[in-house]
Every structure is written in structure tokens, then in C-alpha cells.
Amino acid sequence: MRTWVLGDNVDTDVITPGRYMKFGIEEIAKHCLEPVLPGFSKEVNPGDVVVGGRNFGAGSSREQAPAALKHLGIAALVAESFAGLFYRNALNLGLPALVCPQAKQIRDGDALRVDFERSVLVNEATKQTYAFEPIPPHLLEMVRDGGLLAHLEKRLKCRTTS
Amino acid sequence: MMTLAQKLVARAAGRGSVTPGEIVTCKVDLAMMHDSGGPRRVKPMLERLGAKVWDPSKVVVITDHYVPTYDDESRKIIRIARDWVREAGIDNFYDEQGICHVVLPERGHLRPGMFAVGGDSHSPTGGAFAAYMFGIGATEMLGVLVTGEIWLKVPHTIAMEFSGKLSSGVSAKDIMLFLIGRFGLDGGQYQAVEYRGAAIRALPMQERMTLCNMTAELGGQTGLIASDSTTEAFLSSKIEAWESDSGAPVMAHHQFDGSSLSPQVAAPHSPANSKAVDEFKHVKPSVAYIGACTGAKLADLRMASSVLNGRKAKMRLLVAPASARDVKAAEQDGTLKILQDAGAEFLGLGCGICAGYGGNVLGENVVAISTTARNFKGRMGAASSQVYLASPYTVAATAVAGHVCDPRELLQ
Numbered sequence A: 001m002r003t004w005v006l007g008d009n010v011d012t013d014v015i016t017p018g019r020y021m022k023f024g025i026e027e028i029a030k031h032c033l034e035p036v037l038p039g040f041s042k043e044v045n046p047g048d049v050v051v052g053g054r055n056f057g058a059g060s061s062r063e064q065a066p067a068a069l070k071h072l073g074i075a076a077l078v079a080e081s082f083a084g085l086f087y088r089n090a091l092n093l094g095l096p097a098l099v100c101p102q103a104k105q106i107r108d109g110d111a112l113r114v115d116f117e118r119s120v121l122v123n124e125a126t127k128q129t130y131a132f133e134p135i136p137p138h139l140l141e142m143v144r145d146g147g148l149l150a151h152l153e154k155r156l157k158c159r160t161t162s
Numbered sequence B: 001m002m003t004l005a006q007k008l009v010a011r012a013a014g015r016g017s018v019t020p021g022e023i024v025t026c027k028v029d030l031a032m033m034h035d036s037g038g039p040r041r042v043k044p045m046l047e048r049l050g051a052k053v054w055d056p057s058k059v060v061v062i063t064d065h066y067v068p069t070y071d072d073e074s075r076k077i078i079r080i081a082r083d084w085v086r087e088a089g090i091d092n093f094y095d096e097q098g099i100c101h102v103v104l105p106e107r108g109h110l111r112p113g114m115f116a117v118g119g120d121s122h123s124p125t126g127g128a129f130a131a132y133m134f135g136i137g138a139t140e141m142l143g144v145l146v147t148g149e150i151w152l153k154v155p156h157t158i159a160m161e162f163s164g165k166l167s168s169g170v171s172a173k174d175i176m177l178f179l180i181g182r183f184g185l186d187g188g189q190y191q192a193v194e195y196r197g198a199a200i201r202a203l204p205m206q207e208r209m210t211l212c213n214m215t216a217e218l219g220g221q222t223g224l225i226a227s228d229s230t231t232e233a234f235l236s237s238k239i240e241a242w243e244s245d246s247g248a249p250v251m252a253h254h255q256f257d258g259s260s261l262s263p264q265v266a267a268p269h270s271p272a273n274s275k276a277v278d279e280f281k282h283v284k285p286s287v288a289y290i291g292a293c294t295g296a297k298l299a300d301l302r303m304a305s306s307v308l309n310g311r312k313a314k315m316r317l318l319v320a321p322a323s324a325r326d327v328k329a330a331e332q333d334g335t336l337k338i339l340q341d342a343g344a345e346f347l348g349l350g351c352g353i354c355a356g357y358g359g360n361v362l363g364e365n366v367v368a369i370s371t372t373a374r375n376f377k378g379r380m381g382a383a384s385s386q387v388y389l390a391s392p393y394t395v396a397a398t399a400v401a402g403h404v405c406d407p408r409e410l411l412q
Helices: A025-030 A064-071 A084-092 A137-145 A148-161 B004-013 B039-049 B072-088 B100-106 B123-129 B138-147 B172-183 B205-213 B229-235 B298-308 B324-332 B335-341 B392-401
Strands: A003-005 A049-052 A076-079 A097-099 A112-115 A120-123 A129-131 B023-027 B030-034 B059-062 B115-118 B132-135 B149-153 B157-163 B192-196 B222-224 B252-257 B264-266 B274-276 B287-291 B316-320 B367-370 B386-389
Touching: A025 A064, A049 A112, A064 A084, A084 A097, A084 A137, A084 B138, A137 A148, A148 B039, A148 B138, B004 B023, B004 B115, B004 B132, B004 B157, B004 B192, B004 B222, B030 B100, B030 B138, B039 B072, B039 B138, B059 B072, B059 B100, B100 B115, B100 B123, B100 B205, B100 B324, B115 B123, B115 B138, B123 B132, B123 B205, B123 B222, B132 B222, B138 B149, B172 B205, B172 B264, B172 B274, B192 B205, B205 B222, B205 B229, B205 B298, B287 B298, B287 B392, B298 B324, B298 B335, B298 B392, B324 B335, B367 B392
Parallel strands: A003 A049, A049 A076, A076 A097, B030 B059, B030 B115, B115 B132, B157 B192, B157 B252, B192 B222, B287 B316, B287 B367, B367 B386
Antiparallel strands: A112 A120, A120 A129, B023 B149, B264 B274, B264 B386
């Protein structure tokens, strides 16, 4: 599961360009990161990890940005910090956004495994580990449920059956 | 002692006081959506849940991203919005009346003290009215529509104080580009940014809206200005005073002299690439764009016209006004005529080419100067296009000069 390393301030306009916003997520995902990594959507494999620097996901509220990354099978997003709105969107879709102070030490193409139990990223080749901040406790159940929609579905079902 | 942000959050959370960093659940007084992130996204999710909107009277829907429609997809998106508001019983629907952030307060939906969410990143615009307003994505909007509530990490406050008086030809856009250049796209740290000081208090409402709007580019969750007589005059009714307690602790307090601020320009591809206008005189755009929620309101059109009066643009000058009411007012006071005489081409009401959603986008290698809020790579068109951001004064001056130009040279 390789990493795709990007820089600081990766914005939602480059993650999912506006001109494709009128389409469904399948079409949008084909153009994911097109302005900075042409061909990304073809080369990426399920389980890959996208790594950013500071303020990953800056800009527009378009939820299609994390949704496209999730659609392509990205297992987790790792960054030194995330733009607040993007962070909420990613977790609301059940896509782990992991704050990792050492994110900039991760190199493009590294094989990386996410160990959620221990809150560490493991470099499969060197066995080096990078700690990430656990997902905030008040959002953990929602992320485990697969995101806000599934979480609400569960809650509403509980309400009608109880 | 609490800051304005903390007071607004405490009220919405039903608490006497709140502490920065704690997680609270807030009751939402108003939820705003547009055609792109709104009905077409939330309708299928509501249907999956078999849920209804918690309080249709608290929801406002405004079409702006895909109007005017230009193809089958955009027509479908707008049709879904029109049908859904009827089904959901939402009376607050503004169809092709302008950009959501401008139409919402213009139609009286925002008042000091409110707690509001918007399905768009520029929703902090509402903070100009001393309302806590911030942007959320479509699934989070679904959560609000179903429950009427949202969680929030109580923000710290970052105070940005501008003393003195802005020079003629310098505007809220220049203040904000300066701040983003100084503090970066994450300078706001997803906290509440409060704008204070004599230079801020002197700003008219639409200028305050520009400032709070671009708190998104500064990386704050919301941007706030205390309510005062200017707020009251805009709303034409008595308001409660909402302001920070004097001496309430803030995370940071930055002080600047508004009198010495010069017009700012942000180079491609980030609003954080901003510097004083003088550094860009060699840049020769072929398109000057006056549009968007931060650049084509009545106040913005008037700024542009004050420079363009009796002059001709030497490049393509595109104007996409921000609201129907502002167009009417600009027609009546002669602003539109000045723009027309200068050679402006008018686009339809709405977001225009700002987010690159519509039919008109910038082509390969086009260099543009624009009054919009962000210039990320490929946002307004081709990835090779180069967009410089500036105030309506500076964009108009550039259109006339043929190169990036300090508007103060033309306003003398």
C-alpha cells in the first residue's frame, strides 16, 4: 500500500476541480488531483495512503473532495494538519483523516500500514513508526459506523425499534 | 468574561458560559444551502433515512452555482433544487437572485446573536452581522437538517485590530489579502477570528461581509465583527448588541495601522501570495474579472466604477454582479452605465466563473486579475491559467492601465 506525498495547503480545487462538480462521484474521482498529479486516479490502488503537509484540504466545502479520495479506495489521509472544514467532511464520510506531526518525514512511494489500534503508521520496509493523534472520542463511534449517514441511520433505527 | 464567539456559542449550546476547546452541541437557528451542495446532495440522503427537515422555516435555499444554466447537467441540478424546496415545504427559496452569501443577509435572514451554518466554505460572511456562521459539507448539512443540531469545538478568538482610517482606494479585500499574506492559509487555525478597531468599525456592511467571508481563506472557522449602528442601519430594525467583553482573553491579538495599508495583490496560485500592488506592475493580464460574493456586490461595483468613470478598459472586462437587488441599485445610481461605457461585458447573476462551475471558464495560459476570493490552481479554468487577486479598485485600475496598477494613481 504505497503513499502519495503532496505538499502544504493542498486545496479542494486541485483535489476535485470545479468543472467536474456537476457530475456524480465516479466521474469526479477520475479527475481527482488532476491539476497536480495527472494520472493519479488511474495509478492509485485501494489501500493507498495520501500524505499532505500543513492545512490539507484548504478551500471549498465541497464534500466531493474527500468523497473522491474515498471512492478511489484511499485507506487514510495523513497530514501535519488539516483544514477544519475538510477534516469534518472526511470523518463525516468515514474516511480517516489522521493528524501526524511527522508527516513530512514520510516519502512518496513508501509502503505504509495504518495501525489504528496503536495509532501509528508503520513503514513496511524500514519498520519505522510515526504516531498519529487518535480520532477525537466524540467522533469515534461515527467513524466506526462508516460516517455520519450510516451513524444517523443506526440512531434512527434504534429510535424506531426501542 | 467571554469573547463574542464564545457568547454566541454559549447561547446556541444553552449554556451560561463555555471554555475554548470543549466540545458542545449547538442548536442551529438557520441552515443555508445552495444548488450545488444542497438539494441534489441532501435529498437522496434524507430519502435513505426516511427523515424530514427538522424545521423548514429555518432553512434557506439559494441557487447561485449553476445559474444561469448552460447544459443538461446544470438544468437537472437546478430542477432538483426547485422541486425539493416545494416537497420539503421550504418557503425561503431565492432562485437566480444572486450569490447565497449576499442574498441571505440582503433578505433579512441574519441577525446578531444567531448561530447558523451554510453549505459553502464562505459562510463566515454571516459573521459580519455578529452571527456565528460557518461552512459545512453536504453530509454534515444532512445531520443538521435531520437533528437541528451540530457539534462544535468551542473556538479560541484571534483578534485582528486595525486602527486608523483606510486610504481612499483601499478596501476590505486589501485588509484580508494582507492578513492572508501575513498569516497564511491556516493562520486562523480553525478558530474564531474577530475583526476590531476604528478602521473596521468604519467599514460599511458589504465591506464587512467581504472581510468575514474570506476568513475561509485565512483558515478560521468563522470571522466576526461586533454589531453596532452600521449593522442596525443595514437591517433597518433595532438589534441587540453582541460584542466581546472588554478584557476577555484571546488566543492572539494582532494590531495594525489601517492608515498605512496599501492595495494588495495575490499572485497565482494562492491568496497567501499577496504583496503590495507595486510589486506586480510588470504583470499584464488579458482579462479583468469583477465578480463573486467578495467582489461584485453594490459596494464593489461602485468601487470599480469610481475608477472606471470616463475611462475605457484596455482588456476584456467581465462583470458578474452578486445580486439582483444590487444590480437594480447599480442601475438606478448610474454605476452600471459607467461599467458599460468602460466596455464591461456582463455575465449572469450568480457565482460566475469564480469556482469554475459554469460554462465560461478561463482558457489555457490566460492571465487574469480578479476580485474573487481564491486563485487556486485550475479553480477558474485551465490549470495553466494564472489568476491574480485584488480589490475592485485595483482590478478596475488594471483594466484601464493595461498592467497591474495602483488605483490611487487614478483616483487622485
